[in-house]
Amino acid sequence: MKTLRIGSGAGYSGDRIEPAVELAEKGDLDYLVFECLAERTIALAQQARLSDPEAGFDPLLSERMRRVLPFVGRGREVGQRRLRLISNMGAANPLAAAREVRRIAVELGLHGLKVAAVTGDDVLAILKASPEQMLDNGATIASLGDRLISANAYLGAEGIVEALEADADVVITGRVADPSLFLAPQLFEFGWAADDWTRLGRGTLIGHLLECAGQITGGYFADPGVKEVPNLARLGFPLAEVDAEGRAVISKVDGSGGRINTATCTEQMIYEVHDPAAYLTPDVTADFSGVSFHPVATDEVRAEGADGRSRPGTLKVSVGYLDGWIGEGQISYGGPGALARAQLARNVVLERLQLTGVAFDDVRAELIGVDALHGGALGSRAAAEPWEVRLRVAARCSDKAEAVRIGNEVETLYTNGPYGGGGATKGVRQVVAVASLLMPRDAIKAQVHLEDAS
Amino acid sequence: MSTVKLRELAHSRTGDKGDTSNISVIAFKSEDYPRLVHALTAERVAEHFAELLGDDALRVLRYELPKVGALNFVLPGILKGGVTRSLALDAHGKALGAALLDIDV
Structure with missing residues (x-):
C-alpha cells in the first residue's frame, strides 16, 4: 500500500x-x-x-x-x-x-x-471596503484608521x-x-x-x-x-x-x-x-x-x-494594527535583603511615574524570581527568599516619548534608589497588536502563481 | 488516599490563542486518570490561578480526554490582552502549566 x-x-x-x-x-x-x-x-x-x-x-x-x-x-x-x-x-x-x-x-x-x-490570503482591500466590520475586541475597522497594517485570512x-x-x-x-x-x-x-x-x-x-x-x-x-x-x-x-x-x-x-x-x-x-x-x-x-x-x-x-x-462556513481573519508603545526597564538586586530592596525599588518607580506625570494606559511592575510568572500568591510558595531578584517595569503608552520615560525611571534607581542595584537595562518598542474576525469563505479565493522553471 | 502534588501523577503543556491559555494535564499512569477527573475540577484550577484570572475565574472550562488519560483546561482572559499587547514577562503564559503541577491532589 x-x-x-x-x-x-x-x-x-x-x-x-x-x-x-x-x-x-x-x-x-x-x-x-x-x-x-x-x-x-x-x-x-x-x-x-x-x-x-x-x-x-x-x-x-x-x-x-x-x-x-x-x-x-x-x-x-x-x-x-x-x-x-x-x-x-x-x-x-x-x-x-x-x-x-x-x-x-x-x-x-x-x-x-x-x-x-x-x-x-491578503484581504486588507476587502476589509477596507466595508469599514463597519467589527473585530473580536469590539473595535471597528474604521476606528483603526491609519493604524491598520494587515488583514490575512487563514x-x-x-x-x-x-x-x-x-x-x-x-x-x-x-x-x-x-x-x-x-x-x-x-x-x-x-x-x-x-x-x-x-x-x-x-x-x-x-x-x-x-x-x-x-x-x-x-x-x-x-x-x-x-x-x-x-x-x-x-x-x-x-x-x-x-x-x-x-x-x-x-x-x-x-x-x-x-x-x-x-x-x-x-x-x-x-x-x-x-x-x-x-x-x-x-x-x-x-x-x-x-x-x-x-x-x-x-x-x-x-x-x-x-x-x-x-x-x-467562515474563515478566520487576523488583523494587525499599531497599538502604541511599550516602554520597559529592569534592574537587579542581590545578596541578603535583596527582596526587600527590590520591593522598595518597585514602589519608588511607581511613585515616580505618578509624581512626574508619565502618561500611560497600563503599567506592570514585577519581580523576576518572585512574582513575574505566576503572581504573588503562587510566588510566595518558595521555601526561601531568593538570593537575587530583578525588578521589571513595563507600561503601554500611546506616545513614544512617554514610553521612553519608563526605562529612564528604572535606570535612575542606580544613583537615587535602594542600595546595590545593578545591571539596569531599558528599551522601548512599538506594539503591533492582532485581533480577528470571521469572513464568509466565498469572499476569499486562493490563487496559484507558477514561477517559470529554469 | 494521601495527598500528593500533581507533579507526581501528571505532566502538562500550555498553549495560547489570543488572550486564552489552555493547559493540558496528562496522567503518567492511566489508573491515576479517574483521580485527576475527581480532584481537578475547573473550579479548583480557577482557584489556583485566582490572582491571575480576576473576574475571568468563572470562565474556566474543562474538557476530558479519557483515551489519552488527559484533561484540558481552557482559561479565557488569563493572558490579559494576549501575547501581542500583554505587559507580562511571559506574555504567552508558557510557564502556567508548571505552576498547576504544584496543586495538591
Whole structure:
C-alpha cells in the first residue's frame, strides 16, 4: 500500500535549521513542510514590505532554501521518493519569496525546479471596503484608521493542492492554517474528496502533531528527574508515515536526539486546542476526542482515532494594527535583603511615574524570581527568599516619548534608589497588536502563481 | 488516599490563542486518570490561578480526554490582552502549566 512520508522542518520562524537538513537528507521524505508564521508575523512582515516592495517574507527563507533545495526531487530519477517543499515562509509577500527561491535554485545550479506561490490570503482591500466590520475586541475597522497594517485570512489546503497538481517542487504561501500545510499533500497524493470529513480529520491530526516540529520529538518536554529527554542539543524533527486511510506513525531520523513516546504525542495533540471534539480549521472541523497513541518501536508512535465533521462556513481573519508603545526597564538586586530592596525599588518607580506625570494606559511592575510568572500568591510558595531578584517595569503608552520615560525611571534607581542595584537595562518598542474576525469563505479565493522553471 | 502534588501523577503543556491559555494535564499512569477527573475540577484550577484570572475565574472550562488519560483546561482572559499587547514577562503564559503541577491532589 502506498504511503506518504511528511517531515516537519520548522515549528516557528526562528527555528533551528540543521534538523530540517537532516530530515531532507536522511528522512526518505516525499514532503518537507516548514511552518513559520506566528499570530502577528504577517503584520510585522507587512511593515517591512511597505518600506521595500521585495521584502516581507521570512528572514530565514534564503538560508533554509540554500540548505535543503539540493535535496529536492533527488529520488525522482531513481524511482524513490521525490522530495518537495511546502512552506508559509512567504508571509506578507509570497510572490517575492517564490522569486527568491528560484534565484537561489539558479545560484545553486539546480535546473528545472518548479516554484509556486499561493496568494489570496491578503484581504486588507476587502476589509477596507466595508469599514463597519467589527473585530473580536469590539473595535471597528474604521476606528483603526491609519493604524491598520494587515488583514490575512487563514486559507485551507486548496491552493497548495492546486500548486501540487501543477507539479510544483516548492510551494510558498502566505497565511495558511498550520495543519493545512500538512493536509494538502495528503489530499493531493491520496485523492481524498474535499468532503471526506473523517479522512480530513485524520490528516489534520497529523498536521497538528507535526506543525510545531521539535515539540513532539522531546522539545518543550524535558523535566530533569521526572521526564528525561536524551540529547536535546541534537533534537531531531518529526516525520509521519501516512497511508491512504489517514493512519500514521510518527518517528524521527535514526540517531537524532530527542524522544517520541505516547506522552510527547499527547502533550502536542492538546497543545493550543480548546474543545478537542471541535478543532476548527478551514478544511474540516476535526475531532481529536477519540484519538489514542500506541508505541510501535523506540521513538515510533502510531496515532489513531481522529475524526471530522463538515468545515466551518467562515474563515478566520487576523488583523494587525499599531497599538502604541511599550516602554520597559529592569534592574537587579542581590545578596541578603535583596527582596526587600527590590520591593522598595518597585514602589519608588511607581511613585515616580505618578509624581512626574508619565502618561500611560497600563503599567506592570514585577519581580523576576518572585512574582513575574505566576503572581504573588503562587510566588510566595518558595521555601526561601531568593538570593537575587530583578525588578521589571513595563507600561503601554500611546506616545513614544512617554514610553521612553519608563526605562529612564528604572535606570535612575542606580544613583537615587535602594542600595546595590545593578545591571539596569531599558528599551522601548512599538506594539503591533492582532485581533480577528470571521469572513464568509466565498469572499476569499486562493490563487496559484507558477514561477517559470529554469 | 494521601495527598500528593500533581507533579507526581501528571505532566502538562500550555498553549495560547489570543488572550486564552489552555493547559493540558496528562496522567503518567492511566489508573491515576479517574483521580485527576475527581480532584481537578475547573473550579479548583480557577482557584489556583485566582490572582491571575480576576473576574475571568468563572470562565474556566474543562474538557476530558479519557483515551489519552488527559484533561484540558481552557482559561479565557488569563493572558490579559494576549501575547501581542500583554505587559507580562511571559506574555504567552508558557510557564502556567508548571505552576498547576504544584496543586495538591
